[in-house]
Structure formats: C-alpha cells, structure tokens
Amino acid sequence: MIKVSNVSKVYSLESGDFYALKDNNIHIKKGEFVAIMGPSGSGKSTLLQLLGGLDLPSTGNIVVDDVQLNGLSEKELTQFRRTKVGFVFQNYQLLPMMTVGENIALSLSANNASKEKIKSTVSQLLSDVKLEGKESQFPSQLSGGQQQRVAIARALAMKPKLILADEPTGNLDQINGEGILNLLSKLNQEDQITIVMVTHDLQAAQVANRIITVRDGLIIEDGVKGGHHNETMANRMA
Numbered sequence: 001m002i003k004v005s006n007v008s009k010v011y012s013l014e015s016g017d018f019y020a021l022k023d024n025n026i027h028i029k030k031g032e033f034v035a036i037m038g039p040s041g042s043g044k045s046t047l048l049q050l051l052g053g054l055d056l057p058s059t060g061n062i063v064v065d066d067v068q069l070n071g072l073s074e075k076e077l078t079q080f081r082r083t084k085v086g087f088v089f090q091n092y093q094l095l096p097m098m099t100v101g102e103n104i105a106l107s108l109s110a111n112n113a114s115k116e117k118i119k120s121t122v123s124q125l126l127s128d129v130k131l132e133g134k135e136s137q138f139p140s141q142l143s144g145g146q147q148q149r150v151a152i153a154r155a156l157a158m159k160p161k162l163i164l165a166d167e168p169t170g171n172l173d174q175i176n177g178e179g180i181l182n183l184l185s186k187l188n189q190e191d192q193i194t195i196v197m198v199t200h201d202l203q204a205a206q207v208a209n210r211i212i213t214v215r216d217g218l219i220i221e222d223g224v225k226g227g228h229h230n231e232t233m234a235n236r237m238a
C-alpha cells in the first residue's frame, strides 16, 4: 500500500541544512492501522505530508497505492490527493463559509460529480458519521467532535483507500476523542481502509495495530501489536 524508500526531507536554513527526516524506510500493507508517535518536532507531520503528496521528499521514493509520487506534476499530485487520500487534521480544517454538506462535497464537486451523486453521497456520509440533519448548518454551529466527524465524512467522499490523520483527537475531550477513534477503527476494520495516524496520546495509539516511533527525523522503533517488535537499528545491523 505504502512504500517509503530512503526518504529524507531537508530544509535549508541560514544555520545550514536541517534534516526533518533522515533516510527512512517504511512498508505499510493494505488494511493496516498505523500510529506514528514521537516528541514534538520529530518529523511526524512532515512524514504524513509526504505520504499524502502535500510535499515531496528531498531524496528517496514514495509509492502509495501503486502511484510513484516523485515526478508527478502539480496537477497529478492534486488528483492523487483528491482521489486516493483522505486527510484529517487536528483543527478540522473545514471551510467556515460553507455548510456541512458543502464541505463534505468539496472534492466531489471539484471532480465534477453530478448533483444527484453529490446529494446521495453526502446524505450517506452524514448518516455514516451520525450527523443526520446537520447538512445545512455551518461548522461554527457544531461541537468539536461533530466538526471532526464532518472532516472524516469529507475525507471519505472520494472513497479513498488511505486515511492520513494528524492528531485527529488533539483538540477533543476524552469522550469525543474516543468517538473519533472508534469511527476510524470501524472504517479500518469494516472497509479495510488503511490508516496512518499521528498521535501524542499512547491511549489513542492503542487502536492501531502497529506503532512507529520517530525521533529527530529517524524511525527508532516499529512494532506490530501482538506480534514481533522491531528495533530498526538492530534490524539494519543484522
């Protein structure tokens, strides 16, 4: 599903080159639920942005769902993001001037879906995330947990096989956070959607079946729950 090969991300600063990611390798299979953990500034969001084609690596290769991201044109990258990936962010990123329904329909409209298709998809998604009746409301009229469910519905609109979530429960209280984690878990288990989720919260990471730990731009641990536990350094030396 995802193959990251020797990927680095370098920022040129006045003080010299800064490596946000250093020569990382990751394989993620279809249907996995992976949590990315690590301290602030360790490169988690950078990694997620690269996986979603929001940014390109400085060196190395990324293949997602048989699409090699390096070398795609801006237009192809936009199409990749729109059709293959659903993004969910900590601050929801809903457009405030658009209704819930319009927010969910964004990528469908951008891809010229018919009015009927948009109507039926939006109403199905609203029911999937238990927000029936909220279609004409504006994001500011919803609770944080509800807004995040709109964001998830929007992410699902194009039926992506991959969801990338950056701290999706970061702004939510315990109960709402659990609601979002349960929803992601259900999408993973029932629809085999591959999920990569950045989280600071060890409890949130427990819904994943694999935890990748990043520190200073390096994967320092990669463990499958209930299975083997890899120390990547040890692996490299073996």
Ligand SMILES: Nc1ncnc2c1ncn2[C@@H]1O[C@H](COP(=O)(O)OP(=O)(O)OP(=O)(O)O)[C@@H](O)[C@H]1O
Pocket: 011, 018, 019, 020, 038, 039, 040, 041, 042, 043, 044, 045, 046, 047
């Ligand atoms: N555009 C940029 N220019 C220079 N440095 C950057 C840029 N974007 C990110 N960085 C640096 O790359 C490093 C990794 O950033 P990243 O946002 O991936 O961290 P993170 O693990 O997501 O942290 P947090 O948990 O705080 O969200 C940080 O040290 C950051 O300052």
Ligand SMILES: [Mg+2]
Pocket: 044, 045, 046, 166
């Ligand atoms: Mg981050």
